[in-house]
Amino acid sequence: METIDVADLGAEDSPQNRASVADALGADDFAMNYYALDPGEAFTAGLHAHLDQEETFLVLEGEATFETAPGPTADSDTVTVGEGQLVRFAPGEYQQGRNESDAPLRALAMGTPQESTDVRIAGPCEACGDSDYLAFAMIDGQPGVECPECGMQSAL
Known part of the structure; x- marks a missing residue:
């Protein structure tokens, strides 16, 4: 058994504002990252899809706005996920999340399987x-x- 406190992971001090929870727990079968995003910051650099991984986000604090599309050239939609809510993206579904609010955003991103090696950027x-x-x-x-x-x- 392993326990951690996400506040001790140092996400706020990393260039991507994230820290690997899976690494800290010694997990082998799933990926989990903790994000601490200020207003205007994004989870990733752009609209992307994991062809070999499903991904779920849990908003711990604040709200996240996700752009999502079924393909790289398809029209996109947006969805806002608030505190205590989750959103799941299937393998191959394009998405990008960001903090469009005026308050901090804290969230967990979970993916399975752990390694995603087939990532597409729209x-x-x-x-x-x-x-x-x-x-x-x-x-x-x-x-x-x-x-x-x-x-x-x-x-x-």
């Missing part, structure tokens, strides 16, 4: 313009994207 390739999405990739140890059509890579 948007055309700047080099060739032929793709509707870019694939998430690690480039020289840093997060980036790669075009599935022309192979262009760039850092995020």
Whole structure:
């Protein structure tokens, strides 16, 4: 058995305003991150989908606004999730959450399976313009994207 206090994870001090709860608990089968977002901040850099992972968010404090779409070029909708509420995104469903309120947002993001290796980011390739999405990739140890059509890579 492992116990932690999310206040001790240091999410507020990290560049992405998040901390891995799964790592702190020694979890092997699911991913869980704790987010501490100020007004105007987002969970991620853009609209994206995990093709190999479902993801659920639990709002602990404040409210989160999520943009969601069934595909990279489909029209998107928004949903606001308040304190004590959850929202689930199926594998392949595009989403991005952010804090559009004037108050702090604290939330847990949970995914299963733990490792997500097939992540798509909505948007055309700047080099060739032929793709509707870019694939998430690690480039020289840093997060980036790669075009599935022309192979262009760039850092995020």
